[in-house]
Amino acid sequence: xxxxxxxxxxxxxxxxxxDGTQALQHDAYDVQEFDRAVExxxxxxxxxxxxxxxxxxxxxxxxxxxxxxxxxxPRINENVALKPAFAVNRRILEEIxxxxx
Amino acid sequence: xxxxxxxxxxxxSAIATIGACERAIEALDPNSRNQVNRLAAANEAAEKLFxxxxxxxxxxxxxxxxxVEDLRKRAARARAAARRQERAAAExxxxxxxxxxxxxxxxxxxxxxxxxxxxxxxxxxxxxxxAFGGGYSTSDGGGGMPREMTAQEKIELAMRVMRSPRLKLIxxxxxxxTRIAMSVQKSRVSHPPSEITSITIGNDLAHLxxxxxxxxxDPDLExxxxxxxxxxxxxxxxxxxxxxxxxxxxxxxxxxxGSMSEPLGGVVKEAWSKSVMLGxxxxxxRQKRDLAVIHFSGPNQLRTSIFPKGESAPLGLMDAVEFFxxxxxxxxxxxxxxxxxxxxxxxxRADVIVVSDGLASISxxxxxxWWKRKAERKMRCYGxxxxxxxxxxxxxxxSDAVMTLDDLKQDLDVLETIFAIGGNxxxxxxxxx
Numbered sequence: 017x018x019x020x021x022x023x024x025x026x027x028x029x030x031x032x033x034x035d036g037t038q039a040l041q042h043d044a045y046d047v048q049e050f051d052r053a054v055e056x057x058x059x060x061x062x063x064x065x066x067x068x069x070x071x072x073x074x075x076x077x078x079x080x081x082x083x084x085x086x087x088x089x090p091r092i093n094e095n096v097a098l099k100p101a102f103a104v105n106r107r108i109l110e111e112i113x114x115x116x117x
Numbered sequence: 118x119x120x121x122x123x124x125x126x127x128x129x130s131a132i133a134t135i136g137a138c139e140r141a142i143e144a145l146d147p148n149s150r151n152q153v154n155r156l157a158a159a160n161e162a163a164e165k166l167f168x169x170x171x172x173x174x175x176x177x178x179x180x181x182x183x184x185v186e187d188l189r190k191r192a193a194r195a196r197a198a199a200r201r202q203e204r205a206a207a208e209x210x211x212x213x214x215x216x217x218x219x220x221x222x223x224x225x226x227x228x229x230x231x232x233x234x235x236x237x238x239x240x241x242x243x244x245x246x247x248a249f250g251g252g253y254s255t256s257d258g259g260g261g262m263p264r265e266m267t268a269q270e271k272i273e274l275a276m277r278v279m280r281s282p283r284l285k286l287i288x289x290x291x292x293x294x295t296r297i298a299m300s301v302q303k304s305r306v307s308h309p310p311s312e313i314t315s316i317t318i319g320n321d322l323a324h325l326x327x328x329x330x331x332x333x334x335d336p337d338l339e340x341x342x343x344x345x346x347x348x349x350x351x352x353x354x355x356x357x358x359x360x361x362x363x364x365x366x367x368x369x370x371x372x373x374x375g376s377m378s379e380p381l382g383g384v385v386k387e388a389w390s391k392s393v394m395l396g397x398x399x400x401x402x403r404q405k406r407d408l409a410v411i412h413f414s415g416p417n418q419l420r421t422s423i424f425p426k427g428e429s430a431p432l433g434l435m436d437a438v439e440f441f442x443x444x445x446x447x448x449x450x451x452x453x454x455x456x457x458x459x460x461x462x463x464x465x466r467a468d469v470i471v472v473s474d475g476l477a478s479i480s481x482x483x484x485x486x487w488w489k490r491k492a493e494r495k496m497r498c499y500g501x502x503x504x505x506x507x508x509x510x511x512x513x514x515x516s517d518a519v520m521t522l523d524d525l526k527q528d529l530d531v532l533e534t535i536f537a538i539g540g541n542x543x544x545x546x547x548x549x550x
Binding site: 049052053056057059060063067070071072073074077078081082085086087088099100101102104107108111112114115 | 118119123124125126127128129130131132133134135137138139141142145149150153154156157158160161206210213221224225228229232268269272
């Protein structure tokens with residue numbers, strides 16, 4: 017049974033990522049879903065780490081992409097102030113989302 | 118990709134993400150990649166240095182007078198370094214062309230290719246989950262009752278299917294076979310509608326409410342009856358039939374001689390017979406009937422898989438589907454095994470279906486024993502002979518009916534017959550006699 021202590025000490029995301037790295041609108045549930053997917057599917061975990069070696073912004077891009085496929089109505093957050101390096105992620109995401117339609 | 122089922126499905130979403138992302142990053146030219154990396158590194162360094170400066174200032178506010186000056190100096194140095202990083206980041210940002218149409222086009226094309234590959238993989242996995250996880254369930258009651266597979270089971274299943282072209286092919290074929298099986302079962306009205314469940318409107322004379330029939334008795338209202346009849350608006354009982362559960366068990370004997378791995382009409386015979394197995398399993402699962410699959414080939418090559426009520430763990434089912442002897446063809450051992458099975462209560466009055474691509478002969482002793490037990494245990498046997506007439510006579514001698522197939526692409530009639538056999542209700546048949 018979960019106690020307050022275990023809940024407080026757990027790594028469960030309780031908020032959206034608001035550090036200017038994510039281009040897609042999302043919430044804490046989406047973050048949890050992605051974290052669970054990384055834990056469950058080893059290939060995704062490997063992809064996050066190997067893509068991150070090629071492109072430092074890739075882990076955030078993978079998160080955005082995952083949500084773009086997983087969410088019922090994914091939307092790019094036009095209001096978020098993305099960090100300059102992550103602006104390319106938004107372009108890539110736009111292209112992939114348009115290609116996926 | 119989303120239409121293929123990625124919404125709310127973490128596994129399909131992960132596959133799509135990996136496919137699209139890897140290709141998109143590859144499509145990003147080395148110069149852009151390098152600039153993005155340098156920009157991200159400069160931003161991160163600036164953030165880190167500003168953070169260090171804040172900590173040093175904080176420490177200075179609590180430090181002794183001797184330490185204050187040193188801490189303040191270190192904080193100022195960190196801030197200066199952070200600003201240098203910011204300036205470097207700004208320069209990289211300026212040189213980074215965010216509106217490069219050529220690059221965007223390359224990314225879009227690469228992502229499309231990645232997603233197409235991911236789509237193939239996702240479809241193969243979905244086929245496999247449906248075929249081996251008890252899927253192909255539809256809202257109209259078809260295809261058995263799948264239980265929710267865990268993520269781990271899905272991964273194991275997916276990995277195994279992606280490693281085995283045979284399993285992938287059978288999973289692909291299984292969808293059609295199961296749909297035919299379910300459609301045949303649905304169209305068999307062995308339990309005609311008899312229970313009133315509601316009142317509806319229509320013009321079925323046999324089910325009209327007495328008040329509607331009474332209209333005919335009054336000349337003034339007779340025309341009203343005809344009007345409602347023409348418009349299908351007469352009140353009538355809505356009836357439903359109930360399908361009894363627990364029909365007879367099924368024994369499927371599969372020839373796994375080497376020749377079964379050859380194609381006939383472009384379809385591998387073994388894959389076809391295993392798809393029949395999965396179609397029968399869907400029937401067994403839906404009707405809660407026990408199913409035994411006897412794999413047979415040479416003299417000492419016999420393996421029996423039992424699926425109580427047509428249920429099986431996905432990996433166990435894959436074992437049975439993937440199993441293949443590849444030896445010769447000897448009929449006696451599977452016939453003896455089938456006889457032993459029908460001697461058990463679980464397989465009493467079984468329908469035995471044997472799928473083979475030919476045999477040489479059956480000994481007189483085995484044949485005599487077969488007929489004796491067949492009569493005693495009220496079992497029925499149906500033979501499916503694929504690709505040749507050789508052995509048809511021997512198969513005919515032990516079967517109630519034999520179906521032959523010369524082209525596995527033209528198999529609909531045979532499949533409908535097999536799946537109708539798989540739905541036999543011996544008790545009902547006896548009642549009707």
